[in-house]
Amino acid sequence: MRTEHNDPPPAVHLTGVTRSYGRGDAQVHALRDLSVSIPRGTFTAVMGPSGSGKSTFLHCAAGLDTPTSGSVRLGDTELSGLSETALTLLRRDRLGFVFQAFNLLPALTVRENITLPLRLAGRKTDQAWLTEILHRVGLSARADHRPSELSGGQQQRVAIARALVTRPEVLFADEPTGALDSRTAAEVLGLLRQIVAESGQTIVMVTHDPVAAGHADRVLFLADGRIVDSMSAPTTDRVAERMARLGAWV
Known part of the structure; x- marks a missing residue:
């Protein structure tokens, strides 16, 4: 059972994070002095216009990219001082990832795709x-099927299960419903919401879809590499209105 805390320690904490590319006049700031905490056991959506820094935010928070300056902490672990090998192990052992592309191996069954991270890490399956x-x-009845025998929504469910099998501290999702129709997307988002509610999983999801963001506990709005607003208890209509004010649909 999930334990409630008045002030839970953050699962992820970014302090003064800047990420720049290029030099001189050609330099581009994808993130600018960004600071935010992601509480444990919460579902956070990250939104913003194209080019606002959403993907860079996710990559820096998940240790997939290194900030130009600033601090990123996963729980009590500061990522900036870790070697590439240590970062690889951290991502493998403590984080889960779900992307728009399902990235399933066609020759493997559902069960084998889900347990692949454990086999690669030399760990036994519980x-x-x-x-x-x-x-x-x-997917209990589909465990021995191969991806070609599954619908798109079922394949994304396999990808979510694969991300959960290592019991990650944080699950990062990058446009997880981008390749799905609206009905299937709603089922997948309902599943993510359920995982947070029932097991206290921490989820950080980048999305462009106000309907998807409406399933989250909180929405962070990015513009020009900065968090310019946040919304608790979001609804689809409120998120769409806020995005329109950011010029996202222009």
């Missing part, structure tokens, strides 16, 4: 946990 995950994502 069969009880695997059974629970298969049930949670609604």
